Amino acid sequence: MPHFPTSWRRWHGALLLAVGLAACTGGTEFAQTTFHPVSDFADALNRVFINTFGWTIGILVLVLVLLVAVLVRFRERPGAPHPRQIHGNTRLEILWTVIPAVIVTFIAVPTVQAVFTTQRRPAADALEIEVIGHQWWWEFRYAAEGVVTANQFYIPVGREVHLRMTSADVIHSFWVPRLGGKRDVMPVPRGAEGVAARANHIVFVASEPGRFRGQCAEYCGEAHAIMALFSVAVSSDEYAAWIESMRDTGAAAAPAEPGPAQGVQSNPVAEGRQIFLSKTCIACHAIANTTARGIIGPNLTRFGSRPTVGAGAAPMSQENVEQWIRSPQSLKAGALMPGAQAAAAGFPPTGLTDDEIRKVAAYLVSLR
């Protein structure tokens, strides 16, 4: 990997200063900034950008200085003699062909090096996660670990991660700027090569813990703007604990029957669970270790731990989850999930009452 240790840091500082000045947003956190890489991949991209940035801004400054010089020195003045008629100067023209060519070389060489280093093959022990783009949400499958989740996924800091990405419908693009560049998530043509040959890949090692926001970066239809995802980088111990809490052991845990005898004192979470598992919810949704096994919609295991409802449609809260169940389209126009009263994408309305919605929401939010 090309290395620009000291000069790079100087440029980086200047760039950040420029950003701060131009943005005038003093102190605001930019959730999706590309200027603060937290992985080797994002870092490599930034370095090569700063190289190009330096050279090209240099040329820009030169051109602007020359233009200003022309405007100052060669303005029309009354009584000035007719300018000398010069048709060209071969030596000069060769000069300003060759110099840009040399500069292009200085830009192109590290760029092409980075093209290859950032598209390396994953190591044998890399953590492989299958990413599937859907209109308009993200699915993450940890095949070896038996974990499926949606819109938020966990990765261990310091271990190589290999995302293998395909789409279930149209083209999406996976982009978590602080972890690195985007890759399109393509529907794979059915053919002799098979799916594996045509999936897209991102390989990176996260270097800092944190929750990093990303969103779909290829226009994918009506709700394209509301297709966020969150990548949570944690220590390997926390990661192992998360996997354990998410793992579907295959055995549906015995439902904690609230029983009608409990009457008005009943627990809305337990009742919500009962409603969830007995209504149409499970036609589309799955929750690990329950009888919910739907695969059309997002997996809802530990749903309450996600920061948003509907892949960025609204912050996670009892109220917003209720609103989402009642009418997903009121929070996210185009969403393909049916509401309580309205059909969507060919699915009939769920017909849940307001009371049922409140309880199901309480159950889902409780899944932390």
Add this chain to the structure above:
Amino acid sequence: MATVDTHVPGAAPAAARRSVVWDLMTTVDHKKIGILYGVSALVFLLIGGLEALIMRIQLSRPENDFISADLYNQLFTMHGTTMVFLVGMPIAVAFFNYIVPLQIGARDVAFPRLNALSFWIFLFGAIFMNASFFVGQAPNGGWFGYANLTSRTYSPGLNIDFWALGLQALGVASIMGGINFVTTIINLRAPGMRLMRMPLFTWMAFITSFLILTALPVLAVALFLLTFDRFWGTLFFSTTAGGDPMLWQHLFWLFGHPEVYILILPAFGMISEVIPTFSRKPLFGYAVMVYSGALIGLIGWGVWAHHMFATGMGPIADAYFTISTMIIAIPTGVKIFNWIATMWGGSVRLNTAMLYAIAAVATFTMGGVSGVMHATSPHNLQQTDTYFVVAHFHYVLLGGLVLGLFGGLYYWYPKITGRFMNERLGKISFWFYFLGLHLTFLPMHWTGLLGMPRRVFTYSSELGLDTLNLMSTVGGFVQAVGVLLLFVNVFRSLKSGERAGRNPWGAATLEWATESPPVEHNFQKIPTVHSREPLWLERERIEADAFGPAEPMHMPPSSYWPIVTAAGVVGTFALFLVPVWWAPLPGFAWTFIGVLNWAYEPTH
């Protein structure tokens, strides 16, 4: 037209009695068709600009609900499609039409009726596509309409049908125009006007016409595949049947990148006319300017996949397209340095036309610089599909194309109307437009690199991009003020502008040898040319030709068959929207009748 006839110039009593509207509908005069193109393009500029302003209002703050997602998606699709196909291309063609025959010393284009047909197909196709707003189903797949989102499965409405059929019609018009201008420039040059004596604007028109002639058919192929998928159940882009949406991307950008040069080269040509005229010096390095233009056009065919670095083509393809794209910066840089060298040592007059030309050089350079950043393909993965790209191509297209065209408008307006545009108002509108442009698009570089994807109708307040977006919105309105003042100037100066003579700027090229506005047949006698700057170096001889006794000539008569045929062609496309198989048949019949009558119409 080069045939000998005894038509007496200026004597057309029958035509004089007819109304202006009828005259414009049936005209085959390249100058009137040029004006028709120009006025249409300016109207569409207003529509496309209005679409942009509505989007900017929506984005002025996070989580805004000024318009719906669906309407926003229609607006950004139609804004892009309008600005590329209904403004950028036709406004360049307007100048090709008006100026090129004058610059090469011709009486008209090679195929005057075909020229009229091009215009009417363009206008009807443009109206057809915009009519989609009235049924609430304007195109909503983005201006590059990526498959498989555009398939019947994921876009069941009429939106994409309007887009595909409308673009196909516009492509037909453009290809005809390309044929016409290639033929005109090769065949109708005045005696002595060798290729290397042609004005730079004509050269760029020539290269652009070649690009139109070769690139638009690629788009036509892509659109046919899409249309067949949508209407007749073929599966070119359907993955479930082994089709591949990547095919669309390759075809579209194989057209789309030459298209960028189709848009920018005419503006380069205009800048290359304006700068020497107002520096009182010939263009520095004429030959290199010609060759670099041709080279840009040629290399422009080998860089298309730099629009697709994020699609996972693999490192070999990425490396190739990185290098080819960076190489194209070299001839472009040479042009910029040659423009500066033209002004260097000159006597620079800073009127509005020249202000626009210099602003275009500066602003386009900024777009070029972000273009090289873009070509840095690893980091392109951060930039692509964000506001950084939006900033880049607006710097190129508004900075290069629109500023250059506005400069060209101020430059040639006296030739077209016989009057100057108001300089004071011109400078005021220039500063509004120029500052508005930078206020809108400079912040977008940061908006993009700080994480805002393009084509989103809303953005989370978590992104921290409120201020930057608000700046762009304010800038958009400042630009709008500049454009409206320009329109006011165009209309007011028609009546109240100061009268301009034949050659008010003291320019060097042949169009300034005729009256302003030129007579119908342009020159009394086609002048013979011996140099690149005929009006600087051989003025007496040229004027003796241009204003001497008229030579025998034949001018083509007006015809209404082009507009009738154009209505048939676009009508046929439109009738495909009706879901019965025989619906387009009346359109085919109408077109056939038009073509038949055209073929048998006497032209003497």
